[in-house]
Amino acid sequence: MTSLHHGFIWGGATAAYQVEGATTADSKGKTMWDDYLKAQGRFAPDPASDFYHRYPTDIKLAQKYGLNAIRVSIAWTRIFPKGYGEPNQAGVEYYHKLFKECLDHGLTPYVSLHHFDSPKTLFDDGDWLNRKNIDYFVQYAEFCFKEFTEVKNWFTINELISLALSQYIAGNFPPNHHFDVTSAIQAEHNELLAHARVVNLYKSLNLDGRIGLIHVLQPIYPITDSAADKHAAALYDAFINRFLLDGTFLGEYTPETMSLINEILQKNDAHLDIQDGDMDILKEASTQNDYFGMNYYQSAFMQAYDGPSGNQFNGTGEKGTTSFSFHGVGQMVQKPGVPTTDWDWNIYPEGLYDVLKRVAREYPNSHMIMITENGLGLKEQYHGEEIMQDDKRIDFIDQHMAAVLKARAEGVNVQGYFVWSLQDQFSWANGYNKRYGLFYVDFDTQERHVKKSALWFKALADTM
Template identity: 50%
Template sequence: MKKFPETFVFGAATAAFQAEGAVTEGGKGKTYWEDYLREQGVFDPSTASDFYHQYKTDLALAHEFGMNGIRISIAWSRIFPDGTGTPNPEGVAFYHRLIDECLSRQVEPYVTLHHFDTPLPLYEKGDWLSQEMRDAFVDFAAFCFAEYGDKVTYWITINEPWSVVAGQYIIGHFPPNIQYDLPKAIQAMHHMMVSHARIVNLYKEKKYAGEIGIVHILESKYPISDSLENRQAALTENTLANLFLLDATCNGRYSPQTMQIISDILLQNNGSLITTPADFAVMQAAAEQLDFIGINYYASHFIQSYAGESLIHHNATGDKGSSIFGLKGVGQRVNNPSVPTTDWDWPIYPKGLKDMLLYIKKHYPNYRKLFVTENGMGAKDVLVNGEVADSGRIDYVRVHLQAILDAIEAGVNVQGYFMWSLMDVFSWTNGYNKRYGLFYVDFETQARYPKQSAYWYKSVSESRELM
């Protein structure tokens, strides 16, 4: 049986807003989520997994269960409560303590600078559509590099640009809750990629000793049948959600084919994309220096042609079969009856991960290394006598790890896997109903319980082979 390389990282992932809680402690400022969630009155993120206070417990568990890497993020509004200005000493000190604890437990921190949590004052100025916000993000990154750069080896600029803009401007389940505005989504993605590039170039100019990358959610797109119309629809969604970002990341420019498809989407949605030559100069410089790409993978999608107006229903409750996703000028996601799905209608399709890894190797051969920075299965876990039987999660992770092994054997340089998530965390649109963690969190007491999957993952990390 083929084993994972000895240097392969077995880790888990978290994000500040979803794990830390303590939203009003330590001088932290607001993100765009707090007031919105309070007004909705459905989910309360104020405590989340209490990682702000429980991080030592969680990192001890990570070490005990064989993990040697963890994704964390630095909450921008904990360092700069208004996004700019004077740094908050309590926030600065907290991340020193957190990073130091990671290192003392031999759990390497992979630190994300933006994980869906723009400070509220900058969000109100337009978020990624605002030049002031983008400049402030570069300043925030520069501060973090100077403050923590002697401790942090791996930096991630932005987590999932596509998910940000899809949530804000297409699906509408992230503030400002705009639906079907593909022109805003495309423009914001471009701005995010220029901001990412500016930060990569800054990091390299300062000659920090570590590595820097970006994390994309990459879902393979397949035509539901081999008709010309369905193949074009799959290509169109693949370009919008994947290739637009990969082109910018790896090449520093958009290919003619990518721009032809993006221009057609914009035309059908009454919009345009504004770029400058300076944007591409910055992006190309960063593409040549980027150290790694993180891939978040949960599902792939099967697409058919679609001539109607945009129509989306986001399944946030686990009511299986309720999802609708059709985009004007793009296509419609449909069920493939031969592919199982989660309760949230996400197809369980590990082949999509292998195909994406091989696609990057073939079409972006200048990439240096890849990490699978998130993968996992949300489920309605139940604690019974202090135990959680989650064999479905084990089966899900096993087949995705096998897909990674197959890609490595085919020559793809994949250097690590981070399961989402270390412990159960707050979910942006599902609250606490959808659990991903290796460790069950009783959100009333904040007690942690290893799930069956935690013991299985430990055996894989220790043996370096699938059990």
């Protein structure tokens, strides 16, 4: 592998709710997940990776294995237990300590304000579908910007589409709606507004730092060259990628994008409410993102489909149990020769190269790109080995880094790569058996064990 330049951002990613545990410690408020996971009874968010107490261990490991950055998120409900009101000092102090520990160990913290963990009180009131939620998010963001001045790199929201899609289309996140197209598209728009308002605020405060957001991009390819399959791919791409990229970096939904979106809405008897002034807010923010955090895991292959909507989510790692058919949009199919994970995610590094080129070509306001998540979920078990062997993960990362380097060589401005994930953590809809970490976590003892991928990461870091 070609070496990376000095200063390349080389990090490990985490998310508060997936690593911290301690969900009731120090007056933390409930998120939309606490009662939901309890009622579901499959797995609990405690103790997760016990990062709330063990962050010094993980940060030391990250430093030892050559990382110079870490992605963390602030749990909104540690700062404002109800989502608004008086700040909770214990939560504030925890994050000051965490950021200090990162900085003391040469890790630049890249901090998200929202990573899937809406406060329960606001979730019960409609979450992103309620525009009041946006006001509370802006207040929370302003508090964080003024309080955590040691943080110089911010992300507003992580993966707007995953929330909208998992909450209202695929139904695998609370409130578990299936193909509620009106709510999904409205959530996309409202989250974009929330992001834009926070960016505009951040810039008006003239702070010494950078801000952006994170989209997961999933390229959608037609399974054949037929006009119908190509149209299916274009429709679904508009729904999950293009609408959000337009809103973020153009500050408008182009007529071409809206014609595809309107076709989906019409076929599904759905609608989108854009209020006066919304587009001005998006426009103002669209040129002000300092960078773009791109998550990439997989691509999908689509064929035309007009039957009823329906889906099955593979949350157990039982290969071949996923299905997804969206009325009037398309149906996901397997492409022969493309390998898949146990959770049926296509392993397709070409998709990363294609999408990097697309963003650079169509959305120059993205300015600089960082891959903020990429990685491979595996079932892994520690058997006392000194170094755990995870060659499949190394292969995966190696192939995806090669795609990044190829895009860079062709002029795409990619300045960083965060592996998902730093250490093993729990997966929202899959639980504890889908592991991504460079470091294995024994969830019973909370011991950490080094995987071979961590050594691979270190070797690459040494070339910088």
